[in-house]
Amino acid sequence: MTLPDVDDTLRIEERLYFLRKQVDLYRESLYARHDPPDDLIVRLERAETELDRLERRSSEVDPLDLRIGADRWRIYTTSKAAADAVDAKRRTGGAPPAALIAHETGDPPVETGIDPPVDTGIEVVIDRRMAQVPTSIYHLFRAPEHALITCDLTNRSGRHRRLRVTVVLERYSAPAVETVELPPDGSHTVEALPTLFPDLVQRITELTVATVSILIEDLEGPVVLHRTGPIPLLARSTAPLAVLDPATARWTDLSPYLGAFVTPNEPSVMAFLRTVVDQQPNRRLVGYQMTAVEVEEQVKAVFAALKLRGVAYVDSVVAFNPDEGTGAQRVRLPREALADRMANCIDGTVLFASLLEGMTINPALVIVPKHAFVAWETGFKNGNWRYLETTRIGTSTFTEACQNAETSAAFYEPLAARLNDPARFRRWPLSLLRSAHGITPME
Template structure:
């Protein structure tokens, strides 16, 4: 009873802290009713630290159980338990919500399911582990050999079919199927379990691993929305080049020429009428995931509207098309654009894309620099990588995060 009261209190404190952080972020990054200065960023820092403490005090983890053949008293025994199969099998769901837009880019390092198997007999067992999402993926298959009394743990992420995922316009329920086969051909255990597939317009910033209770960072996959070869992006780039025809030469000259190219891209988006809108709601995300609706650059150009991530991937698309190296910079509750100042150098500058319509390029750069400095310093002090993430597009492309169109 006491534990339940403590859990309820911890949850209430977390919700209060979440509301305060959301209020401050809106003042600074959405409505811009306060200047981004040391005092305001310091107040936000204190509120976010309080939220971090509240989140650490909230119990989590230990969930996601799909299948367990152990005969423990606190859970039902599977129809085919260890006395029948000679195996102790535990299968856990590691991701309750699958990001449909980028699922085809994921692999076993970000598992959808994990198998834990223990051999209870005095001979080695050779097993085939299978998982798939019915109608949406191929089978993920691993074969393992387990010596007597030994254990093995395997994570799997099935390969999703891009064509099937493109049809998902709203959050969709799907069936995950898992199976453990003896290589002699006998099915040892099998189970189906419901999961969510997110709409393609939804970008997952993180998903909660129900087993560990930890948030899995998904922000690097925002690079899939950076589409430098889209016709609409190339048309806008040509207009930007007309503003500074002698400057659009990539990294062939000094950093000042690089900044001129970024400025021209910023100004051409202003000329196109791109306006900041705070449209971040994503239906079907649930409490286990942090998600945001993200428009492709061609959609932002056509609709002349963009939230912070929309504007960031739009400008990143223009810079990548101009043979520069942009970066998607993510801090708690916000995103903005970075760019590499010289080829191959770890030197970066930043611009705030939510300020395209109503502010000068110089003001947008100053605001982004202030936020970047604050959160980089915070990452150094706290050792928390989530405080400041700078995803360089050239590195992400090498890692297989390719444009979705």
């Protein structure tokens, strides 16, 4: 294996640092204007293209991110050989296993456990699969797509074994239990996702550290292993756009789960539709039982009602997240944004989407780099979308707010296609999130 040149890596990282700051300034200028000058569009496109090139180059130089390393997150392994076998199985795209990287760079692999005092004949490798637990949307996850803990078991004892694996977040979850039958030299991976207790999750208002406990029992013999380890729990109001899988050093896109913050049936949201009705000339909200022009009038009534309520853009909230770069943000629920009369870009997007969904108009959440805005389908399942910038509710007209968002969409949608980077433009229709992804409102 040829290791990357350290100086080359540092030069790329330094260039990325300054380029990201420059791109952020261009993005902010684009998002803030409904009529951005052509030269801004040109500069931003060039900068985004160069940023994409450097990010790809950085990933080639450092394919598994040496700063993360799976060993840092490993809760237990009986041996380096067992860990290497598991890492090799997970390896994709020619990337070397994390243990091999540590070995070849001169750092010995870190083993967070010690061999049991009695040789049980069972090889065990335990990994965290989430760098932190996003408590606001965790209840929507399903294993194996979003396992919290994986236990890789291999029977080296030469006889048939029956094992029971129990994983629990102490105090915060019910136990996840699986019984495994292992023939000689047989292997099995337990993918555990313990169910959190809703009443306790409600109380997590800031970053909290919990203890995860893993118990592996031989149903016909002694305990094979019992290990514990710390794991961060994000505040319930935190909405991470991605979560790190430490075992593969890959990011999992969580942006669809913002749909859980769209709460059309929450009582204060439903009550606010009365104010929306008062802004509608014919004093009716009938969804798609009208022409596209009349559907737009209903959307305009939502805009007018929120302006009348005095909802203002305030980028005032920060989410504390133990991993830099995950794109997490503190999100006010729609009822909170209505009560506080202020919203950041995501607050305003999920609030506006909640009201539209409550009117049986299909909204979409649009995620672009470091920003979000709302869209609506102009007719029933017609696939035509209009866009609206919710941060402009307090300062712009409805037409200007639409122009603002449509300019951003017109820039990032083709750019995402050209760069083959879906993260630069994601449009999530609520109808799709509800039906295909099973993402339901959190309240």
